[in-house]
Amino acid sequence: MEPARALYTLLGSATLPLLPLRLWWRGRREPGYRRYIGERFGRYHALQPAPTSPLFWVHAVSVGETRAALPLVQRLRAAYPGAMLLLTHMTATGRDTGQALFADHVIQTWLPYDLPFAVRAFYAHFRPAAGFLLETELWPNLIGEAHAAGVPLYLINARLSERSARRYARLPSLTQPMLSRLAGIAAQSAPDAARLVALGAIAPIVTGNLKFDVSVPPQALEVAAALRLHFGATRKVWVAGSTREGEEALIIDALARRPLPKETLLVIVPRHPQRFAAVAELLRARSLRFVRRSDKPARIVPSDVGVVLGDSMGEMLAYYAAADLAFIGGSLLPLGGQNLIESLAVGTPVLVGPNTFNFADAAAGAIAMGAAQRVTDGDTLLAAVAELLEDPARRLAMCEAARAFHTAHRGAAARLWSWLAPQLAHLPVSQPVRG
Numbered sequence: 130m131e132p133a134r135a136l137y138t139l140l141g142s143a144t145l146p147l148l149p150l151r152l153w154w155r156g157r158r159e160p161g162y163r164r165y166i167g168e169r170f171g172r173y174h175a176l177q178p179a180p181t182s183p184l185f186w187v188h189a190v191s192v193g194e195t196r197a198a199l200p201l202v203q204r205l206r207a208a209y210p211g212a213m214l215l216l217t218h219m220t221a222t223g224r225d226t227g228q229a230l231f232a233d234h235v236i237q238t239w240l241p242y243d244l245p246f247a248v249r250a251f252y253a254h255f256r257p258a259a260g261f262l263l264e265t266e267l268w269p270n271l272i273g274e275a276h277a278a279g280v281p282l283y284l285i286n287a288r289l290s291e292r293s294a295r296r297y298a299r300l301p302s303l304t305q306p307m308l309s310r311l312a313g314i315a316a317q318s319a320p321d322a323a324r325l326v327a328l329g330a331i332a333p334i335v336t337g338n339l340k341f342d343v344s345v346p347p348q349a350l351e352v353a354a355a356l357r358l359h360f361g362a363t364r365k366v367w368v369a370g371s372t373r374e375g376e377e378a379l380i381i382d383a384l385a386r387r388p389l390p391k392e393t394l395l396v397i398v399p400r401h402p403q404r405f406a407a408v409a410e411l412l413r414a415r416s417l418r419f420v421r422r423s424d425k426p427a428r429i430v431p432s433d434v435g436v437v438l439g440d441s442m443g444e445m446l447a448y449y450a451a452a453d454l455a456f457i458g459g460s461l462l463p464l465g466g467q468n469l470i471e472s473l474a475v476g477t478p479v480l481v482g483p484n485t486f487n488f489a490d491a492a493a494g495a496i497a498m499g500a501a502q503r504v505t506d507g508d509t510l511l512a513a514v515a516e517l518l519e520d521p522a523r524r525l526a527m528c529e530a531a532r533a534f535h536t537a538h539r540g541a542a543a544r545l546w547s548w549l550a551p552q553l554a555h556l557p558v559s560q561p562v563r564g
Contacts, residue, residue: 161221197338200339258556318490341539353450367518373399373464377397400458417436456510
């Protein structure tokens with residue numbers, strides 16, 4: 130073990146006594162964090178027996194990565210019907226999403242903490258033939274122990290913002306060995322690949338963003354149609370989706386300074402479920418009448434109610450499809466922005482704030498194509514909302530541009546599989562089914 134990795138491990142081990150307490154604390158609002166805590170430390174319960182057939186492992190940290198993994202999981206299942214599939218997560222919402230998407234077709238467990246004893250136990254128990262880490266899941270011990278165990282690990286749908294690249298560059302003795310031990314890297318874009326090369330990655334390829342290849346389920350459109358009736362078919366609806374802490378207050382304060390027409394309805398959907406109650410309290414404190422999605426009333430939202438709190442999980446696509454306009458959260462504050470591709474996929478015009486480094490290429494491309502518009506703060510957001518809701522011709526043009534932009538960027542899954550399939554064919558697993 131390199132000295133830098135040894136120091137990293139020593140520091141991580143010092144936090145070991147606090148980790149169960151942290152999980153228990155997070156479990157106050159998200160009970161999923163209190164389930165199967167032993168898995169985080171490489172201990173597996175009776176529902177996680179050692180595999181009896183070859184196994185492929187996909188790590189998707191949270192909701193967005195889990196959805197992005199769908200095309201890869203589908204191809205692995207089709208090509209290797211005799212193999213088992215393991216899906217790991219770090220967040221409770223990611224695990225719930227995996228259960229909803231894949232049901233019993235995959236094994237699910239938590240990714241162990243990046244401590245050698247936990248990681249070694251993970252590899253010894255599941256013995257994966259290969260592993261696939263989505264986006265920026267770079268863990269020194271996870272990768273180092275995979276290399277020692279002879280498990281090829283691929284970083285796929287890889288992205289690395291300039292900000293993250295600067296952080297990794299401060300620790301070259303930790304970053305370079307980690308990247309060099311990966312079996313391969315498939316980056317979302319050429320700038321992502323270039324930043325990874327500068328840090329020590331070996332010959333990454335560019336395959337595009339898998340999130341463009343996630344199809345809109347018919348069920349989501351059915352839910353969207355019901356939501357639209359619930360919101361009021363004649364009302365103008367805009368969604369503030371995947372908002373992060375502090376953004377709701379910015380939006381509500383701007384709305385107080387510049388009220389929208391009475392018939393306009395704002396739907397706020399916080400990114401994290403543990404914040405639903407806090408946002409409800411914020412709305413009460415500002416004396417704003419609102420209803421909650423979780424109440425699921427049969428009637429239409431009353432005309433004197435101006436806000437719906439979207440406190441439900443797994444319905445983000447439906448919220449966007451039911452709206453005339455969508456603001457994508459995480460972008461008013463320096464948080465990097467959340468996924469705007471979902472709104473583009475259903476043809477809903479997009480507004481984003483100044484901070485979109487998590488989706489830099491998608492945001493820049495959508496703006497250039499006329500599918501999205503950037504705002505600078507809460508006041509310019511409200512001005513843009515007012516302008517677009519009063520201009521149906523421009524909204525229609527943005528809708529068409531959104532669909533065209535989304536269609537033009539599909540195909541990442543096919544490119545990824547064309548690169549992966551020949552490498553997987555050499556692994557000691559059953560021969561793939563030829564399509």
